Amino acid sequence: MAKWGEGDPRWIVEERPDATNVNNWHWTEKNASPWSQERIKELFNDIPIKTDEADIKITAVDKLEGEASANNRKGKLIFFYEWDIVLKWSGKLKNGTDREFSGTIKIPNLSEENDVSELDIQVSVKDEDEEGFKLKQIMLKSSKDVVREQLGKYIAGLKEEFSKGMILPKKGETKPDGIKILASGFNKKVSMEPVVNSKKPTLGLKIDTTTIKQTHKFQCTAQEFYDALTRIEMVTAFTRGAVKLDPTKGGKFELFGGNIVGTFDELVPAKKIVKQWRYKQWPEGHFSTVTLDINQKSDHTEVTLEQAGVPSAEAEVTKENWQRYYWDAMKQAFGFGVFFT
Template sequence: MAKWGEGDPRWIVEERPDATNVNNWHWTEKNAGPWSQDRIKELFKNVPVKTDEAEIHITEVEKLEGEASANNRKGKLIFFYEWDIVLKWSGKLKDGTDRTFSGQIKVPNLSEENDVSELDIQISVKDEDEEGSKLKQIMLKAGKDLVRRQFSTYISSLKEEFSKGMILPQKEDVKPDSVKTITSGFNKKINMDPIVNRDQKPAGFKISTTTIKQTHKFQCTAQEFYDALTRTEMVMAFTRGDVKLEPVKGGQFQLFGGNIEGKFEELVPGKKIVKQWRYKQWPNGHYSKVTLNIDQKSDHTEVTLEQVGVPSEEAEVTKDNWQRYYWDAMKQAFGFGAFFT
């Protein structure tokens, strides 16, 4: 087999003035947070709400907390963003007393978890008397529509702005991958296959357990594989769902809508991951111990999994789920599965 990088020309990484990630094979990331903050503030600065009943403006952003990033792997762009936003608005009725009212618009979770059309948008008015209530009702309709349009503009411009320079020139003798723009996948929830025909056992119930052992090869560096299981944005990319992850000793994790949970026991970057791991359908309080040894070879990375304490009746399902929801999903998301001789 060829030496590291020789078999697949997309692995060739050479020094050059624009970047080192030739052929877009490695995971690269850009922080889109500061740009996003400026763009969102710009989109909501003194914006008129179109209605025949009142003169209303969204005046400014009062609160903006969160993060955004753009990531490239194998010519695919993965965008991650999550924002908690409060906007200010003011206005008056055209047939009212010429009194000006003010209020807030709260958007607690602008992210890939929610499509813009499904955003939780909360409207409030400071003085909710008869006129104030009318203005609030107008904002609940026309104001919400405007907010959704502005956020759609932000998402489109985020992807347009951070696509620039993320996909680098390909070598002339390499057929480029088709470039795709995908999201982190919050709207594509994965439901792991449930265990059927089994009653949930109470905590402390004695069960028969077994050990699972697997060895797999991945076309990536050891550090890239380690990052794919310990960096939130990368875990989100291959699990296609919301993730809770604390990659430190004693830190907890939750994946696949809470179907998988546990905590980290040992983390050695690029070398080893040890964690307590359980499937939601297992007997209450029962955890297995997962040890992942990561060994970088000359032309690939070999990963050995040992999982001790798997309920015997669920060993096959657990094996299948590792393959389907971890290894195959990681290869698809990051291109870790391509080998050339």
């Protein structure tokens, strides 16, 4: 990233001695995972299930995997959470043999993508004989509303707790020399007045272009990498801003405040993505063709990018920004860059 007074002005971020997040422009993020883990465990500690047929309770959290964060971008709060949860339960029939049974309740995908009322809640019992099966059916009927209620409390608490201090008062100031903060780059800021060109690019103007080729390794499955570029909540997580995304053939996308736009030409899950892709500052109407070949190996996924039709003058900057704003950002957001030797 260029510093104030250095390098290409399109990629400058102004330094401020007070480090103030002016007008909430900067991306700010709070890690909500430790708080979430404690809160979820608390919400499912010895929770009774009310039913006339049995004495049952959810005893504890058996397994909890995932993450949560709260993010502020330009004054807009974005909450990202994704958890796989396994709960333990125990109980016995009121008119049975007084045997104690135990089992699990699985919630495989608690995330902002899924409404709590639509969650897939799976109940199992350790000993599924006649009494065990009956107790399992009672749990299926009686526990789901309780589980959903407790998860609703978690989500409400997450948003309340991590909204505090995320939105700062707007300064409402401009620099004495009239410099304004404008969007540019993929998702960075320009600290300069824009040069307004009233002349439209001449249609049919020949553009000197080149092809970019890159190969990268990611510590994830091919499907996970494909999902990171086609699921809106995952794209939002690594681009850290508002996203428009329609991952279908002919569907449009818009990222980084509208600086990157395009349409999908081909989508083969876990295998390939082809899209028409352009950067806002390129000549009007000019698109490149991006082809991503996704190849899962035994212990990692190898991705080859080929981008044809990149304006030659923009080739190096485009390479650098694929690395910074896509690959590095994805590795940081999802842990795709952690390799063990």
